[in-house]
Amino acid sequence: MTILLLYVFWADLELTRFSLSDIDLGFSDDDEERTVFVEDVAVPSYVIIGTGQGDYIVKSDVKPLYGSIEDPGSFVSSLLAFEQSDELFVEEISEEQYKEAYTYRSVRAVFDYLLPLGDYFKYKNVVGAAGVEEIKNLSEIGFSAAATDSLLVKDASQNKYFRVVSGAKSEWAESFFSGTDFDSEAVYYPISALLGEGVDLDLLLPMSMESDMTERDIYAGRDTEADAMQAKSFFGNTFDFVRKIEESGGKVIYMYGYGETVLILNEDGSVEYKSEAAGTQSVNYFEALDIALQFFDSHQPIVTGGGIEPGVKLEKVKTDNAGHGKYRFELGLETDGEDIFFKEGNPVIIEVSGGVVTYYYAERPIIEPKQDAGTNEVFSALNTIAANYQNIAAALGEDLSMEAVAQRLTSVKYGYYADGDRLVPVWQIGVKGLAKPLYFDLYTSEQYGLD
């Protein structure tokens, strides 16, 4: 009888009671289950190597050079080690001095997104040099062969330049400058040097280049048969009590409570998650990024069939430090070291408020593995601009000369463009005055994404 009573007692409790704390957001304290860490995504947007002859090598596949913080011989470790060496001092220098230093053999990591140096030191438990607090955000950091006892830093948020001086030369920099073959790769020149009068931009373009990129198939990261499993990863134990709305087009909406938490699985495979339950924890930039990446890792696409999942890297960060701090991290995708561009912007957006993820949008496609098809000469960036400057002017709604169009360029990169169910190798060209970049075939200069 006692056993029967105990059964009724517990069954009665279990059947009906659950609470908000039952929500399992899929976080795990076990790092072994994680695949993406802060160090994997907070990497330079690209690395510029100066040959000392007025031309440059630009590496968008930064990881082989930038390396890992775990590797004491890497570029990133040398930067961190330098910051911790004795007898350091920080002094502000002029833009001219900064640019002059980079006319020598040089190497610099460029961060196109907001990266607060103070928060990084806190995250890594590093005590910075005296005066380092003057550097708010890291836009560029690197060495010049002119003085390897100095680290050169650009803070674009303050439009300031700094020199961090040590009593000793950087062994990594000395070794890099003496051991690198500066003639082995495609060389880039400032567009001002290529076009001469009328263009005074420092934007770097490769003169000529070969590439092994080819068109590849791409699959939406959603298997409708696995929708429930995917949704359960967001709602955990409360999934049985979540409202599910299916639309005729294939979109499925999951809603917890009366809309406090909403998950949308779109027809195109993208996922959108919104939660009104902001946290109250004060977190800094890197703690918030870690929370965002844990969330990203916990909600991997569930797909059937072969293919590889692209890697991620930070593209854009916005912060609002009022209250408990809000962070918006935009991540880009990459495969085999090449960026993947999406027409509507960065494919992964994660917002963290008070230590909790309040918004998540992700296009996480699966990609056909790269085929070995040898290398081909690309349609050069300069010729692509020359062939399309009238199209670019038309997009701006103006009648402009090629030089006037070139003067408006903000970025020229190559990578893959997600064009429906295929990835095509492209030039991505950013233009001042246009909200979104333009895309041109890497081998033919044909324009994409016009619809």
Added chain:
Amino acid sequence: MDWTKAKTILIIALIATNVFLIYSLLDRHSDRGEMTNEEVILQLMEQRNIELEVDIPRLHPSLRIIQGEYLSVDREEIAALAQGMPTATSDYEGVAEDFLEYLGILDDETVYEETELFEDGDIDASVRFKNEVEGLQIAENYIEVYFKDGRITDMNYHWLDDVEVSPRKIETMSAAVALMSLVNQQPGAKMTITGIELVYWVPDTDMELGETVSDTAFPTWEITLSSGEKKYVGAVQI
């Protein structure tokens, strides 16, 4: 070892445990505290000019959540089948049920509600069915079959079909708490309440939705005002 003494102690301990468990279960299921709350709420409602013309239900069992697909019947199929149906003289309900059975809609959840007769109109009669799942009506769900000169002319519906129930039950709030919640949503409003019952209801949402093919209905208190207007207060305690 004194086994007799040990057995006696063990038996007493088990009896004491049983008494405790029985008391705990009875205490959990009694509504003593709730009645106290209910009385307080009724007093509050009186102070706020809320008139009750109905007894407040005292039971609010734990219930399941339901998921269904919206019924969609091809209009041509309705028209074709209607032509083949026999003419009803007085048994509109029977003919309408046969009609639904031929359409594959009639099941245990399709419950006859009423037949309304009309004079000098486009229709002579309308037979209305309600949707009941797990013993509760799904609010705002109906099928209406229309007759003219004894023949079926058309059918209208808003109906959650192929309903599946959640594996787990969930606690519901009491009617008194739901009433208070409604009153608090409209402070100062004068209301006369003529009905209150537990139903299933698909909540309204501010989200912009496309054509919905399937949705979830939750246990909800349906509160009817003297004007005939129905208000819905979610009964799920999350």
